Amino acid sequence: MAANYAGLLADKLERSGSRREASAIRERLARVPAALISAQRGAQAPGSLGGLPVDGDSRLNTVDVSRPSVGEVQLLLPSGLQARLQEFLSSVLHHDKLQAAGVSQPHRLVMHGPPGTGKTQTARWIAAQLHLPLLTVRCDTLISSLLGQTSRNLRRVFDYAQEVPCVLFLDEFDALATARGNERDVGELQRVVIALLQNIDALPDETILLAATNHDQLLDYAIWRRFTFRLAMPMPDQELREQLWAQFLGAYVPSQLSVDQLAQRSSGLSGAAIEQVCLDAKRAAILAAKPQVEETEVFRRLGLMMAMMEGQRLHSLKSEIQWLRRWHPRFFSQRVLAAAYGVSQRQIRNAIEEEDGHGDQGDESAT
Known part of the structure; x- marks a missing residue:
């Protein structure tokens, strides 16, 4: 019935000179059988x-x-x-x-x-x-x-x-x-x-x-x-990376965390990679019953993501420590690394010196 009325309307529009509108209606009417199939499917599975x-x-x-x-x-x-x-x-x-x-x-x-x-x-x-x-x-x-x-x-x-x-x-x-x-x-x-x-x-x-x-x-x-x-679709620039970090961390952002620093250190990462880092950091905070992510944990996970993107294979805690120290030495001091991995500063120092070629193989390792 609706199709019949639409056809009458198209005829009336054409007689009044509105040929374009009439053509549009007739074009839609040509697909009425498909619309009926759609309606039947909707009736079968509301x-x-x-x-x-x-x-x-x-x-x-x-x-x-x-x-x-x-x-x-x-x-x-x-x-x-x-x-x-x-x-x-x-x-x-x-x-x-x-x-x-x-x-x-x-x-x-x-x-x-x-x-x-x-x-x-x-x-x-x-x-x-x-x-x-x-x-x-x-x-x-x-x-x-x-x-x-x-x-x-x-x-x-x-x-x-x-x-x-x-x-x-x-x-x-x-x-x-x-x-x-x-x-x-x-x-x-x-x-x-x-x-x-x-x-x-x-x-x-x-x-x-x-x-x-x-x-x-x-x-x-x-x-x-x-x-x-x-x-x-390009890789996100500095401004967009700041927005992505702020959006993905949401209410879990602590006051001392610098989104600007995160954006600078994540140059070259895609939005999906930034989202994954944020999800991992938030998951760790939730499991530890903390209301916000820890700054160290966000930078640690970002550093590990950057290592993966650069093809670095980190098979041990020692290799992670050595990479993070090399990747962001200003942030990952021996004290910060020791707190992040739950080991002594001496173990951190030994791991760093070993990578530099000065370590004593008899010293206690970070792993």
């Missing part, structure tokens, strides 16, 4: 997305569904990226207005940058802001060893994204969109990229498609032209 697409061979779901809420997803990005992201959101929220003016664009956003820079978190934030479920494509089940099955899996996913209001998120996008033509390419990979391009082209403009990759140089050239909005 409050959930039923009938998720599955791999034809393994019968496993090819998408994961999450429902991020505005309160649970916090996002910190450089101001330029925030502005671009708001522009994307505005284009989604005011699609009908932009379409009526003839300046609407497809709701497609690709994010690229190093791991841990907030690409997945940005996808969650967008879904939360739009109050839509997030459908994250599972490449491990989407990509099949069977000839042609991957393309069919893609078709099912894109069809499903048009049937239900959602945000479709293609994570690790380079697994599907690797550039064609290199010497290691095979026919099936080329067909997957072609199928991906065709599925993207077939999407209605208002379907929200997000993609993320850590390896933008691997993407096929034709892929870039399909995405109107692009976000290059």
